Amino acid sequence: MSETSNAGPALLDVRDVSKAFGAVEVLRSVSLQVERGEVVTVIGPSGSGKTTLLRCVNFLESYDSGSIRIDGKEVGYLSAGTRQRRGERDLAAMRAETGMVFQSFNLFPHLTAAGNIMLGLTKVRGKSQAEARQAAEHWLGRVGLAHKADSLPAELSGGQQQRVGIARAVAMEPKILLLDEITSALDPELVGEVLAVVRSLAEDGMTMLMVTHEMAFARDASSRIVFMADGGVSAVGPPKEILAAETSNDRLRTFLARFRASHF
Amino acid sequence: MVGQILYALPFLAQGFALTLWVSLLVVVLSLIAGVTLGVGLVYGPAPLRWAVRIFSDTIRGIPILVLMFFVYYGLPAIGLHLPSFWAAVLALTLFKTAQVIEYLRGAVASIPKGQSEAAMAIGLTFRQRLTYVIFPQAFRRFLPPWINGVTDAVKGSALVSLLGITDLMQAINQVIGRTYEAMPLYILGALIYFAVNYALSLASRRLERRFSFIRE
Ligand SMILES: Nc1ncnc2c1ncn2[C@@H]1O[C@H](COP(=O)(O)OP(=O)(O)OP(=O)(O)O)[C@@H](O)[C@H]1O
Ligand SMILES: [Mg+2]
Numbered sequence: 054m055s056e057t058s059n060a061g062p063a064l065l066d067v068r069d070v071s072k073a074f075g076a077v078e079v080l081r082s083v084s085l086q087v088e089r090g091e092v093v094t095v096i097g098p099s100g101s102g103k104t105t106l107l108r109c110v111n112f113l114e115s116y117d118s119g120s121i122r123i124d125g126k127e128v129g130y131l132s133a134g135t136r137q138r139r140g141e142r143d144l145a146a147m148r149a150e151t152g153m154v155f156q157s158f159n160l161f162p163h164l165t166a167a168g169n170i171m172l173g174l175t176k177v178r179g180k181s182q183a184e185a186r187q188a189a190e191h192w193l194g195r196v197g198l199a200h201k202a203d204s205l206p207a208e209l210s211g212g213q214q215q216r217v218g219i220a221r222a223v224a225m226e227p228k229i230l231l232l233d234e235i236t237s238a239l240d241p242e243l244v245g246e247v248l249a250v251v252r253s254l255a256e257d258g259m260t261m262l263m264v265t266h267e268m269a270f271a272r273d274a275s276s277r278i279v280f281m282a283d284g285g286v287s288a289v290g291p292p293k294e295i296l297a298a299e300t301s302n303d304r305l306r307t308f309l310a311r312f313r314a315s316h317f
Numbered sequence: 318m319v320g321q322i323l324y325a326l327p328f329l330a331q332g333f334a335l336t337l338w339v340s341l342l343v344v345v346l347s348l349i350a351g352v353t354l355g356v357g358l359v360y361g362p363a364p365l366r367w368a369v370r371i372f373s374d375t376i377r378g379i380p381i382l383v384l385m386f387f388v389y390y391g392l393p394a395i396g397l398h399l400p401s402f403w404a405a406v407l408a409l410t411l412f413k414t415a416q417v418i419e420y421l422r423g424a425v426a427s428i429p430k431g432q433s434e435a436a437m438a439i440g441l442t443f444r445q446r447l448t449y450v451i452f453p454q455a456f457r458r459f460l461p462p463w464i465n466g467v468t469d470a471v472k473g474s475a476l477v478s479l480l481g482i483t484d485l486m487q488a489i490n491q492v493i494g495r496t497y498e499a500m501p502l503y504i505l506g507a508l509i510y511f512a513v514n515y516a517l518s519l520a521s522r523r524l525e526r527r528f529s530f531i532r533e
Contacts, residue, residue, distance in 0.1 A: 113434055141443055149440025159435035163453050172449055173439035225439055 070119035097281035152222030212243030232263035332488025351417020376415035424455035464521035
């Protein structure tokens with residue numbers, strides 16, 4: 054997938070990224086690295102900037118200062134110093150290198166499950182219809198929906214829609230997959246089937262940066278957990294360390310305590 | 318009486334052809350201009366958005382007749398002389414363009430933001446996002462008011478007779494001037510306008526049904 058060697062810097066390298074919406078500082082000098090093949094989970098209270106961070110990584114949101122690099126290439130801007138935005142084609146090509154799965158699925162309602170996956174493959178990757186169809190069927194099979202290739206999104210359950218959403222993102226063979234609370238809009242009984250797909254992608258070595266409130270999943274599936282508070286990274290570490298009840302980080306302890314109180 | 322009307326039929330047909338020609342020009346030109354400016358209104362940089370907003374609000378605030386007289390009698394004051402036919406087409410097109418801008422804005426605004434974002438996330442360019450994701454979904458919402466607008470354009474084209482252009486309306490008036498058969502001729506005219514618009518609305522219903530598989 055990539056020509057760069059493993060020895061280099063992290064696949065995703067976020068350095069000192071800050072962003073404000075008007076007067077509200079949403080990201081304060083956030084730094085974060087994700088290595089190739091790593092699964093990093095971001096947790097934190099509502100409004101702490103998790104979604105904004107993910108959206109900056111594929112430049113759905115611009116950032117005010119700092120630098121984000123994927124595989125050594127500056128995201129969004131021509132260079133960290135100039136703040137000069139990349140052109141439209143350049144941005145599009147860059148976004149094709151990151152996959153994103155949305156909380157609200159955002160499937161294209163006028164296209165079938167296969168059509169949703171094929172759009173990027175034909176228009177962005179330049180595959181023929183036949184090649185794209187084959188890839189779409191392959192990925193639908195991977196998420197357990199081979200028999201739904203010709204169904205419209207409206208004919209699928211939430212869990213099925215989200216699995217198509219995942220297939221659409223990974224079919225582009227992105228360098229990194231961004232997942233923002235992808236099970237939050239699902240009925241509880243449908244969460245498992247979606248998480249199972251994410252887990253199998255992780256086992257296959259897909260690099261992922263995800264936001265989730267599924268703590269058990271975060272603990273089992275991630276190599277590291279990032280705890281965000283007030284727009285900054287408050288703690289980073291392996292799941293055991295971060296989710297330990299006796300952590301010395303006050304904010305994290307409060308967050309976990311509140312979380313446990315409301316979820317168990 | 319029937320004989321006189323039959324005798325006038327070729328003349329009426331010419332007028333009818335002119336009505337269709339004006340309508341077609343107005344509909345096509347306003348579609349191109351309106352969709353282009355509408356995209357500018359929704360996605361353009363601030364100065365363009367303001368310019369389109371001002372254009373659309375101004376045009377829609379002026380009675381179409383005033384607009385037509387302004388283009389025909391007013392523009393020569395600044396050295397722009399248009400033949401009456403083109404003055405009429407321009408005025409009707411301006412009017413219709415402002416409407417198309419609003420239909421497009423409404424249709425595009427009805428598509429959730431997540432659609433654009435999902436399209437961006439897989440690496441589609443702006444043009445590709447519009448072509449493959451936004452427009453196909455917006456089309457269903459754009460179509461009904463636009464078809465209504467097309468039938469308005471056909472009816473509204475009768476106003477060009479006021480600039481002395483021999484469209485169907487003017488042709489009817491002239492035949493009445495010669496034959497004094499006002500009632501039958503006005504009824505004939507009404508039937509023709511009705512037939513055209515009825516055909517249009519049938520076609521539109523068929524189109525809407527064809528695109529009804531796109532669910533919200
Ligand atoms: N487009 C926007 N305009 C203005 N403010 C915004 C915008 N998007 C987010 N914000 C603000 O930025 C802050 C961080 O939002 P963000 O969505 O990144 O938080 P989050 O950690 O994802 O929260 P949640 O857990 O509720 O999803 C919030 O205060 C939010 O109100
Ligand atoms: Mg969020």
